[in-house]
Amino acid sequence: MPRTHAALPRLYIDADLAPGVPLTLGKEQSLYLAAVLRKTVGDEVVLFNGRDGAWLARLTGDSKKSVALELVQQIAPQSPPSDLWYGFAPLKTERLDYVIQKAVEMGAGTIQPVLTRFTQVSRLKHERLVANAIEAAEQCEVLRVPIVEPEVTLDRLIDSWPADRRLILADEGEASSSPVEVLGRLRGQKIGVLIGPEGGFSDEERARLRALPYVVPISLGPRILRADTAAVAALAVIQAIIGDWR
Ligand code: SAH
16 A cells, blocks of 8 residues: 555544644544654644645644644545444453454454353443544544444343344354355445454354354364454454455
8 A cells, every 4th residue: 555654643633634624633632642652843743634635734832731733734635434243342450452443454344242151251441442443543544433332231232133144153163164155246236244252152153153144254273263353363364355445
């Protein structure tokens, strides 16, 4: 992918990005730019807000409490949102941070924690998940932060699943095989992918899911992957075969 301004810091902000709009950053981002990165007046950064593409901005004020910026020019048009739905049974703290970041890097558009029978956590700190998604979006140069949904039980998920979307089930009980052909048949369709918890899906959950018309079970090979490995492996094969790795 042609990269421009790769060396500049990238920051997600919520404000509109339009020519002539002076911007002032909040305390946290100001501290990061002025103190941590020691940016001063005249230095440049890249800003994005998920709506207006990527903009080159220049510091006009470098106060550690409120950095002021002027917008120079748009350097990338806004990309369309990813329609790839990613559901996963949340893991414990630092591995949860990891999974959120990998889902963003792998191009998920919606990130949905799903509470299954063997899921080890029940309450999630939503703002922490969103902060991880923003940090990953800044780092991997996407122009939009994926939607991070509040956690939902598997039952609720099934009850509300849209009929027009296929759900790819990473099923550790599936006989080892390559998912290339199965995934190839989903080309052009709305899809989601669901990864189970450390303890895997319960037998009842697997049976229930596999009986649903919109569920497409896949194997991720002959070895049992850790849930966070499975997340990256599943998203990689999906993006490579029918996703945006084109
Ligand atoms: N530790 C459990 C397995 C859980 S792995 C056990 O030993 O039974 C966590 C999740 O990763 C699974 O629920 C599944 O969604 C996915 N996964 C891991 N290995 C897989 C494989 N070989 N094929 C398909 N999915 C896999």
